[in-house]
Amino acid sequence: xxxxxxxxxxxxxxxxxxxxxxxxxxxxxxxxxxxxxxxxxxxxxxxxxxxxxxxxxxxxxxxxxxxxxxxxxxxxxxxxxxxxxxxxxxxxxxxxxxxxxxxxxxxxxxxxxxxxxxxxxxxxxxxxxxxxxxxxxxxxxxxx
Amino acid sequence: xxxxxxxxxxxxxxxxxxxxxxxxxxxxxxxxxxxxxxxxxxxxxxxxxxxxxxxxxxxxxxxxxxxxxxxxxxxxxxxxxxxxxxxxxxxxxxxxxxxxxxxxxxxxxxxxxxxxxxxxxxxxxxxxxxxxxxxxxxxxxxxxxxxxxxxxxxxxxxxxxxxxxxxxxxxxxxxxxxxxxxxxxxxxxxxxxxxxxxxxxxxxxxxxxxxxxxxxxxxxxxxxxxxxxxxxxxxxxxxxxxxxxxxxxxxxxxxxxxxxxxxxxxxxxxxxxxxxxxxxxxxxxxxxxxxxxxxxxxxxxxxxxxxxxxxxxxxxxxxxxxxxxxxxxxxxxxxxxxxxxxxxxxxxxxxxxxxxxxxxxxxxxxxxxxxxxxxxxxxxxxxxxxxxxxxxxxxxxxxxxxxxxxxxxxxxxxxxxxxxxxxxxxxxxxxxxxxxxxxxxxxxxxxxxxxxxxxxxxxxxxxxxxxxxxxxxxxxxxxxxxxxxxxxxxxxxxxxxxxxxxxxxxxxxxxxxxxxxxxxxxxxxxxxxxxxxxxxxxxxxxxxxxxxxxxxxxxxxxxxxxxxxxxxxxxxxxxxxxxxxxxxxxxxxxxxxxxxxxxxxxxxxxxxxxxxxxxxxxxxxxxxxxxxxxxxxxxxxxxxxxxxxxxxxxxxxxxxxxxxxxxxxxxxxxxxxxxxxxxxxxxxxxxxxxxxxxxxxxxxxxxxxxxxxxxxxxxxxxxxxxxxxxxxxxxxxxxxxxxxxxxxxxxxxxxxxxxxxxxxxxxxxxxxxxxxxxxxxxxxxxxxxxxxxxxxxx
Numbered sequence: 001x002x003x004x005x006x007x008x009x010x011x012x013x014x015x016x017x018x019x020x021x022x023x024x025x026x027x028x029x030x031x032x033x034x035x036x037x038x039x040x041x042x043x044x045x046x047x048x049x050x051x052x053x054x055x056x057x058x059x060x061x062x063x064x065x066x067x068x069x070x071x072x073x074x075x076x077x078x079x080x081x082x083x084x085x086x087x088x089x090x091x092x093x094x095x096x097x098x099x100x101x102x103x104x105x106x107x108x109x110x111x112x113x114x115x116x117x118x119x120x121x122x123x124x125x126x127x128x129x130x131x132x133x134x135x136x137x138x139x140x141x142x143x144x
Numbered sequence: 145x146x147x148x149x150x151x152x153x154x155x156x157x158x159x160x161x162x163x164x165x166x167x168x169x170x171x172x173x174x175x176x177x178x179x180x181x182x183x184x185x186x187x188x189x190x191x192x193x194x195x196x197x198x199x200x201x202x203x204x205x206x207x208x209x210x211x212x213x214x215x216x217x218x219x220x221x222x223x224x225x226x227x228x229x230x231x232x233x234x235x236x237x238x239x240x241x242x243x244x245x246x247x248x249x250x251x252x253x254x255x256x257x258x259x260x261x262x263x264x265x266x267x268x269x270x271x272x273x274x275x276x277x278x279x280x281x282x283x284x285x286x287x288x289x290x291x292x293x294x295x296x297x298x299x300x301x302x303x304x305x306x307x308x309x310x311x312x313x314x315x316x317x318x319x320x321x322x323x324x325x326x327x328x329x330x331x332x333x334x335x336x337x338x339x340x341x342x343x344x345x346x347x348x349x350x351x352x353x354x355x356x357x358x359x360x361x362x363x364x365x366x367x368x369x370x371x372x373x374x375x376x377x378x379x380x381x382x383x384x385x386x387x388x389x390x391x392x393x394x395x396x397x398x399x400x401x402x403x404x405x406x407x408x409x410x411x412x413x414x415x416x417x418x419x420x421x422x423x424x425x426x427x428x429x430x431x432x433x434x435x436x437x438x439x440x441x442x443x444x445x446x447x448x449x450x451x452x453x454x455x456x457x458x459x460x461x462x463x464x465x466x467x468x469x470x471x472x473x474x475x476x477x478x479x480x481x482x483x484x485x486x487x488x489x490x491x492x493x494x495x496x497x498x499x500x501x502x503x504x505x506x507x508x509x510x511x512x513x514x515x516x517x518x519x520x521x522x523x524x525x526x527x528x529x530x531x532x533x534x535x536x537x538x539x540x541x542x543x544x545x546x547x548x549x550x551x552x553x554x555x556x557x558x559x560x561x562x563x564x565x566x567x568x569x570x571x572x573x574x575x576x577x578x579x580x581x582x583x584x585x586x587x588x589x590x591x592x593x594x595x596x597x598x599x600x601x602x603x604x605x606x607x608x609x610x611x612x613x614x615x616x617x618x619x620x621x622x623x624x625x626x627x628x629x630x631x632x633x634x635x636x637x638x639x640x641x642x643x644x645x646x647x648x649x650x651x652x653x654x655x656x657x658x659x660x661x662x663x664x665x666x667x668x669x670x671x672x673x674x675x676x677x678x679x680x681x682x683x684x685x686x687x688x689x690x691x692x693x694x695x696x697x698x699x700x701x702x703x704x705x706x707x708x709x710x711x712x713x714x715x716x717x718x719x720x721x722x723x724x725x726x727x728x729x730x731x732x733x734x735x736x737x738x739x740x741x742x743x744x745x746x747x748x749x750x751x752x753x754x755x756x757x758x759x760x761x762x763x764x765x766x767x768x769x770x771x772x773x774x775x776x777x778x779x780x781x782x783x784x785x786x787x788x789x790x791x792x793x794x795x796x797x798x799x800x801x802x803x804x805x806x807x808x809x810x811x812x813x814x815x816x817x818x819x820x821x822x823x824x825x826x827x828x829x830x831x832x833x834x835x836x837x838x839x840x841x842x843x844x845x846x847x848x849x850x851x852x853x854x855x856x857x858x859x860x861x862x863x864x865x866x867x868x869x870x871x872x873x874x875x876x877x878x879x880x881x882x883x884x885x886x887x888x889x890x891x892x893x894x895x896x897x898x899x900x901x902x903x904x905x906x907x908x909x910x911x912x913x914x915x916x917x918x919x920x921x922x923x924x925x926x927x928x929x930x931x932x933x934x935x936x937x938x
Contacts, residue, residue: 030670032562032670032671032672032673033562033610034654034657034660034673035562035608035609035610035659036608036609036657036659037653037654037657038653038657041651041653041654044650044663044671044673045671046665046669046670046671048319048322049315049318049319049322049665050315051648051650051663051665051671053650053651053653053654079652080649081649081650081651081652083651135651137653
């Protein structure tokens with residue numbers, strides 16, 4: 001089954017996410033920090049009357065900080081709450097069927113947990129990630 | 145399938161689901177009283193409806209199930225069979241299956257696999273169930289729906305809406321209010337004269353009304369929630385082999401849809417606990433002289449903005465001392481601390497985290513297991529949990545929750561450049577920073593001395609791990625009162641605003657920090673986190689009931705050592721002079737907007753709690769301020785307000801230093817002269833003249849008398865009497881007419897005052913006074929009053 005995938009840039013990598021989960025893409029303006037929240041929660045932002053929890057996607061996946069500034073965010077809903085997942089760029093929509101990761105493709109630690117599979121595009125193989133894993137945050141935080 | 149068919153199916157699904165929900169409770173009731181014809185009819189009506197629709201839509205499996213149930217129930221209706229628990233079980237199972245199928249239809253799925261035949265077979269009566277097979281009535285054919293088919297008429301017209309649509313409307317209205325606020329700011333920025341203000345006001349008042357109505361539309365009867373537990377109670381009771389009667393008393397109480405979802409889990413927990421641990425086994429109950437069947441009662445009452453949900457059982461109850469022993473064993477508190485707790489506080493220990501231990505957990509629930517979670521969720525929702533129990537007689541747990549979560553009166557505060565919301569219900573008072581506040585370190589915590597009491601205080605920014613702008617001693621303190629009753633000060637950089645905020649849920653990982661309950665959107669569209677006061681207090685080192693007992697003990701000891709000095713509040717008045725007021729007269733310290741102050745003709749007044757109270761100590765410069773701090777004084781009957789221009793502190797007052805200086809009294813505080821505000825004089829002025837209890841009769845039929853004269857007469861301390869024959873101290877006659885005068889002079893009036901509309905100064909013919917000669921009128925009224933009192937004394 002082929003599903004539309006949104007190609008975005010996270011921590012410098014081009015990554016595919018299931019497009020049907022993404023309500024909209026916003027440009028991040030002011031973010032209100034949330035003191036004492038886990039580090040991957042960058043803060044809160046508002047979209048009309050909705051408040052979204054902004055997630056530092058790279059941090060949530062345990063990836064090294066990127067040199068690029070994430071100024072866009074994917075608006076995603078989970079368990080009745082709205083989230084804005086920070087991305088550095090939004091490129092295009094492709095359609096493709098994620099295939100299981102091939103053994104010849106090595107993934108960095110951070111990506112492994114959220115990886116759903118690989119998809120072949122004109123620009124080469126892209127990793128498809130599970131957005132719920134991003135929202136759940138890094139493992140060590142869950143235990144705390 | 146044609147679109148019209150889709151609509152019909154959607155209607156069917158919706159109707160079926162609603163009927164199913166309503167039936168849940170009916171079925172169990174019916175089992176208890178199988179002869180209850182009305183319940184039987186309701187259930188029968190449902191299966192009949194399903195059967196009718198299935199044939200039409202071609203759902204053969206659904207049809208077979210409903211048909212078989214209809215047949216079985218119709219036998220019961222005809223009296224050929226009795227409804228026993230076996231039949232109820234079978235019908236319940238079928239209704240569950242029908243429910244699943246209805247969900248499948250809605251989702252457009254194939255029906256899930258399942259053995260319908262077994263379900264249908266379960267409906268067939270065993271031999272012993274049959275009653276009077278030779279029942280002559282059996283052969284009678286009647287209209288299968290009978291009189292029950294007649295639907296009640298004259299009901300309100302209703303429409304059915306998807307809940308999501310309603311939620312969209314609510315959020316649309318919220319968006320409009322925010323957009324409206326933005327518009328208001330732009331209109332302000334344009335300056336006056338644009339002519340838009342009036343139109344904007346109109347729009348905004350319509351919006352406010354709209355929000356109220358739409359919130360009402362989201363209310364649901366709480367009975368819907370309550371009935372959903374019937375099944376649980378029934379299943380749990382039979383699983384544990386404890387017969388339980390479940391009573392529901394919800395009246396007409398309605399509650400916000402969102403709140404229903406939030407109390408569902410905590411209530412479930414409490415009911416489970418009551419059956420598992422509260423209710424004893426039948427034999428134990430009989431041995432204790434109780435009826436074999438246990439009783440659980442779920443009730444709801446609305447008081448103001450709160451809903452009180454009570455769960456009462458007549459089980460074994462809890463022994464407060466045993467609870468305390470267990471708490472000590474679990475290390476929740478020391479024996480020393482436990483001794484000082486009241487029985488109710490000891491019972492509340494079951495809600496302390498760490499109270500329950502693993503060996504108490506049964507397969508269902510341990511008493512205490514999760515009670516801390518239940519109490520936490522109650523508190524998070526802005527409510528509370530109280531426990532009452534009598535060993536051997538049962539327990540009663542009361543869960544108090546607000547009517548709606550959506551709109552919470554709040555204040556917004558600033559800390560480290562960030563804005564946070566605090567529910568106003570927690571706020572006791574606000575203390576502005578001033579150099580005279582005294583701070584001490586007591587037991588490792590900073591304390592502030594307010595009116596003779598030490599209150600622990602800490603810096604909000606510090607607890608949140610962010611950088612504060614000022615040190616604690618120079619911050620504004622918001623004094624917050626916890627549910628346990630203890631008061632603490634939260635240091636902030638300043639108060640932003642106050643108003644009603646729409647608090648929305650926020651990501652679980654943020655709630656999980658324990659510092660926040662939700663998020664609100666401010667007028668400028670920014671997000672502001674709503675603080676979890678209990679969580680913040682705990683992080684600041686202030687917590688729970690046990691702590692409070694410790695504080696109470698500490699303050700009691702401190703009190704004994706103190707000399708009996710009068711304590712006073714000192715402040716700067718608008719006349720720039722330092723003043724003092726005795727603490728016992730001060731009800732509270734409030735901050736009001738300048739618009740609440742009226743400096744019009746006469747004495748200055750303050751609008752407080754929708755009433756006008758006299759305001760002292762202000763001058764015209766008050767109008768230049770945005771906000772005014774005011775001391776509310778109370779003598780047990782009336783209120784008087786006294787405005788402060790700056791600074792509050794408390795001081796011990798040594799009244800032996802008091803000296804009268806002209807019209808005021810001056811006392812020495814720390815060697816400096818301070819003007820003592822004399823409360824007696826303030827209240828004397830507020831009380832107007834004497835309430836001599838004198839009575840006066842005036843012709844109330846005359847409009848001038850009623851509207852102009854009566855208020856004046858009452859202001860001079862008279863009570864106006866209408867009864868024409870009652871004895872009065874003063875009778876007033878206007879424009880002496882033949883008809884009135886002899887009657888009044890003959891009546892039992894001590895004095896008769898004549899008023900004329902002819903313009904003349906002083907007393908005219910026959911001692912009459914011109915009606916607008918105010919001085920003469922007042923003098924005459926006062927004279928008559930004095931005369932009446934002298935007469936009384938004689």
